[in-house]
Amino acid sequence: LAKTTQPISMDSYEGQEVNITCSHNNIATNDYITWYQQFPSQGPRFIIQGYKTKVTNEVASLFIPADRKSSTLSLPRVSLSDTAVYYCLVGPNAGNNRKLIWGLGTSLAVNP
Amino acid sequence: DTAVSQTPKYLVTQMGNDKSIKCEQNLGHDTMYWYKQDSKKFLKIMFSYNNKELIINETVPNRFSPKSPDKAHLNLHINSLELGDSAVYFCASSQFLGNYGYTFGSGTRLTVV
Numbered sequence: 001l002a003k004t005t006q007p008i009s010m011d012s013y014e015g016q017e018v019n020i021t022c023s024h025n026n027i028a029t030n031d032y033i034t035w036y037q038q039f040p041s042q043g044p045r046f047i048i049q050g051y052k053t054k055v056t057n058e059v060a061s062l063f064i065p066a067d068r069k070s071s072t073l074s075l076p077r078v079s080l081s082d083t084a085v086y087y088c089l090v091g092p093n094a095g096n097n098r099k100l101i102w103g104l105g106t107s108l109a110v111n112p
Numbered sequence: 113d114t115a116v117s118q119t120p121k122y123l124v125t126q127m128g129n130d131k132s133i134k135c136e137q138n139l140g141h142d143t144m145y146w147y148k149q150d151s152k153k154f155l156k157i158m159f160s161y162n163n164k165e166l167i168i169n170e171t172v173p174n175r176f177s178p179k180s181p182d183k184a185h186l187n188l189h190i191n192s193l194e195l196g197d198s199a200v201y202f203c204a205s206s207q208f209l210g211n212y213g214y215t216f217g218s219g220t221r222l223t224v225v
Binding site for chain 2: 032034036041042043044045046049085087089091092102104105
């Protein structure tokens with residue numbers, strides 16, 4: 001099973017770039033890396049997904065080194081509204097979800 | 113338009129009661145799920161439904177039974193509620209089984225007293 005490790009919490013300030021790293025040492029060949037954001041009293045929201053190198057969308061960038069044993073979610077110029085919990089998931093993008101494990105996530109606090 | 117909607121948002125009930133939570137998605141997705149988030153914020157998958165067929169059922173007590181009348185609906189029925197069932201229950205959907213681009217509902221906070 002692809003277990004992930006993330007920092008429990010992070011602090012930042014408005015306008016800064018925030019990088020959240022996730023370790024997944026036993027990632028399998030067919031595993032993808034997916035990040036979600038969860039605000040209080042809401043369901044998680046899909047942010048970005050990648051397999052290798054770099055993926056960028058309008059919200060974030062995902063950096064994955066060649067060995068794929070870790071990944072970094074990068075949030076450019078955060079605002080107060082980016083205060084949330086961020087989850088890193090690793091698993092195959094097909095088949096049943098039995099092996100998909102959600103950790104505690106990283107609680108990001110953006111300060112003014 | 114809400115993509116994944118679940119009702120009720122809050123549910124307070126006594127031990128031993130039976131309750132249901134309803135979920136509907138208008139995304140045309142093939143697969144729907146139920147997740148449980150406990151007080152420590154762990155998210156755990158409970159059920160997956162693909163084209164009206166139960167695909168997986170994690171170590172969930174048989175007091176919990178998912179019901180899917182059609183591809184757009186997945187309801188959760190809970191019998192003989194226990195204190196430990198108190199949690200937030202999230203419904204979600206994805207294009208196909210195993211696709212991790214979930215769309216989650218806003219959750220149902222269940223409190224058993």
